[in-house]
Amino acid sequence: GNSVTQMEGPVTLSEEAFLTINCTYTATGYPSLFWYVQYPGEGLQLLLKATKADDKGSNKGFEATYRKETTSFHLEKGSVQVSDSAVYFCALITPNTGNQFYFGTGTSLTVIP
């Protein structure tokens, strides 16, 4: 079956620190991979995506590379800001399960000044 495993949080970093949030997946077929971000009191927003192996998704300084050999899609940012404090969700979808996204459990990030 399909599943997504994220590193457990919460993660607390100082401003300008380097961020990595790990995400690994199990999927039948060839999944597309996503990172969503949820700011306090809001719904999830699409942050970035990658649709095939070795693709790199990027947005707002965040990056993630689709690694088929390690079944991973780790989220990285070189220098975090206080405004990046949020919950981050890794997710996948496959063509044969087109109606359903599979989400990880979320990783809470707090950035302190």
Place this chain on the structure above:
Amino acid sequence: EAQVTQNPRYLITVTGKKLTVTCSQNMNHEYMSWYRQDPGLGLRQIYYSMNVEVTDKGDVPEGYKVSRKEKRNFPLILESPSPNQTSLYFCASRTWDLLGGYTFGSGTRLTVV
């Protein structure tokens, strides 16, 4: 502005009292889904709809009903709420292009006492 609108944002109710959470999208999306978010469990799909009058169960449909009489609306109905349905609920919509990802509403925090 393209958006998914859920109402209410917060709801406290008593066990057994029927309630409806409304969801409306203005993007002419075909797919709509309901998710519940619980600590440590991430997002789990309750029901989804591929188009008007077409709905199907997600992972956790017990105790919920939905309807899709119009393309823009997808209400979630709890006929007899119970305390284990206390959760944060999200409505989401997307087009046929699954790579576009979902657009999420801002959430409804439901407490059943």
